[in-house]
Amino acid sequence: MIDATSPLLERDDEWPKWVDGGVTAVLATVATNEDTAGALQQVARWLARLRGHADRLMHATTATDIERAKQEGRLAVVFHFQNAQPLGRDTGLVEVFHRLGVRVIQLTYNVKSAVGDGCTERTDAGLSDLGVELVREMNRVGVLVDLSHTGVQTTLDAMDVSTQPVVFTHSNARAVCDHPRNLTDEQIRGVARSGGVIGLNGFPRFVTDRTDRPALDDLLRHLDHIAELVGVDHAGLGLDYFSTDAAGYARWVADGLWKPELYPPPPYHYPAGIEDATRLEAVAAAMLERGYPEGDVVKVLGGNFLRVFAHVWGG
Numbered sequence: 501m502i503d504a505t506s507p508l509l510e511r512d513d514e515w516p517k518w519v520d521g522g523v524t525a526v527l528a529t530v531a532t533n534e535d536t537a538g539a540l541q542q543v544a545r546w547l548a549r550l551r552g553h554a555d556r557l558m559h560a561t562t563a564t565d566i567e568r569a570k571q572e573g574r575l576a577v578v579f580h581f582q583n584a585q586p587l588g589r590d591t592g593l594v595e596v597f598h599r600l601g602v603r604v605i606q607l608t609y610n611v612k613s614a615v616g617d618g619c620t621e622r623t624d625a626g627l628s629d630l631g632v633e634l635v636r637e638m639n640r641v642g643v644l645v646d647l648s649h650t651g652v653q654t655t656l657d658a659m660d661v662s663t664q665p666v667v668f669t670h671s672n673a674r675a676v677c678d679h680p681r682n683l684t685d686e687q688i689r690g691v692a693r694s695g696g697v698i699g700l701n702g703f704p705r706f707v708t709d710r711t712d713r714p715a716l717d718d719l720l721r722h723l724d725h726i727a728e729l730v731g732v733d734h735a736g737l738g739l740d741y742f743s744t745d746a747a748g749y750a751r752w753v754a755d756g757l758w759k760p761e762l763y764p765p766p767p768y769h770y771p772a773g774i775e776d777a778t779r780l781e782a783v784a785a786a787m788l789e790r791g792y793p794e795g796d797v798v799k800v801l802g803g804n805f806l807r808v809f810a811h812v813w814g815g
Contacts, residue, residue, distance in 0.1 A: 501780055502566070502802035504699035504738035505529065505580065505648070505670035510546070514741075518575055519556055521778040524802060525566045525576035527669060527738070530602065532582040532609055533757065536593065539586030543579065543600050550577060561601050563810035578809075580669070582649070583609040589630060591637040598641045603813055604669065605638060606646035607631065607658060610757055616654030619680045620759055627657035635661045644812045647671075647691070648681075648738075655687055665695035665808045670738030672706050672722040673729075680762065681706050685729060692730035695811070697804045699738020702770040705763065712764065716773040716786050723800065724790070732796045736805045741777060743768060 501522065507529040508514040518526050530546055531539040550559050558569045560576035569576035579602040587593045587605075594605070607627075610618040615631040617624050627635070635658050638645050645666040647655040659666055668691060674682040683691075683698065691698060700722055701707070707714040707722070726735045744752070749765050752758040769775070773782045780801075787797045 501525075502736065502805045503527070503741075503777065503780065504667070504697075504736055504805055505582075505701070505740045506777075507532075507582075507740070507742045509577070510549075512549075515557070515575070517777040521776075521780050523575060523777060523780060524570045525560060525578060525806075527578045527580040527604055529582050530579045531586050533585055533755075536586050536588055536590075539581065539597070540600075543597070543602070546577070546579065547601075559601055561603055562813050562815055563806055564815045566806060566809065578603050580604040580606075580646070582606045582646075583613075584615050584634060585609070585613065587634070589614055591630070591634050594634070594637045594643055595641050598643055602643065603809075604644040604646050604667075606648055606650070606669070607634070607654065608650045610649050616657070617651035618654075619649055619651050620762055621651055624651045624653045626651075626653040627661065631658070632661050638662075639664045642813050644808065647687075652684060652687060656690055659690040659694055662694060664812050665697075666691055667696045667805075667808060668698045668738075670699045670701040670703075670740040672701050672719075673725040676722050676725050677706060677708050679706055679709070688726055688729055688734075692734040695808065697734055697736045697808050698726055699736045699805070702739040702774065703742065704769055704771075707771060713769045714771045716771045716782060719771045719774075720783075720786055720790060723787070727796075732792070732799055733804055735800050737780070737783065737801065739770070739774070739777070739780070741770065 502525045504527050506526045509528040531542045558574045566576045608618040610620045612621045616627045646669045648668045648671050672682045708718045
């Protein structure tokens with residue numbers, strides 16, 4: 501199993517849940533809105549955490565590392581930036597962070613940046629010249645382009661520029677739940693044409709607008725839509741387990757990164773049956789119950805993301 505987004509993994513009281521749940525690999529949110537120095541500090545903290553728990557955690561930089569982690573019963577941790585802000589305006593830092601183990605970089609986080617527009621921004625102007633340069637450099641170096649949290653036109657432009665598969669590590673279908681963090685059918689078709697994958701997101705407001713306590717069935721409706729539109733080869737898991745308190749929520753809103761009408765205050769209740777990472781195997785049982793064949797279950801639980809990782813990062 502691969503969980504393609506996890507902000508909570510940095511907490512020492514949380515990461516054991518992925519181990520206990522039998523997850524093979526997780527994309528850990530190492531940095532989001534940090535500058536270059538802040539991102540370097542975050543990388544250093546993660547490297548120290550991996551050294552301190554080497555019996556249970558392993559730093560993964562290739563698809564082969566993930567397969568080895570499975571054999572050894574350890575959790576493979578992939579370094580993921582949920583924003584290009586740590587790069588500033590210097591695309592040469594892509595190679596620097598790649599050498600430090602970062603393998604996935606998201607272009608924006610909700611708002612406008614020098615790279616392009618975020619998905620909750622008032623405008624949707626598309627990928628900037630710097631953004632074009634960044635996508636090309638990520639392709640050259642072997643860093644996976646993540647389009648989550650990014651404006652529709654910016655994502656479509658990035659798909660046109662990229663010569664490698666692109667992904668939405670943690671996004672759902674807008675046709676199922678109408679939210680700007682979710683994807684239009686045009687975006688879903690575009691990521692499929694690139695050979696990429698969409699990770700299903702369990703954050704409740706992105707799953708359904710009918711309740712703050714979604715069911716697993718609500719999440720799998722997004723899978724059904726993606727599978728019917730472009731095929732099951734382009735779906736995976738990116739549950740985005742996250743928690744904050746009232747003060748933390750207020751900071752995100754005050755910083756302009758979250759709009760209250762789009763991001764409700766905590767607490768957040770993830771789909772019933774997979775409330776945390778210890779229970780992710782329930783996705784397999786639910787898919788089988790819906791009639792998905794075993795081969796498709798294996799693809800969605802991790803095989804599809806592993807295929808893309810091998811293509812972009814190498815063996």
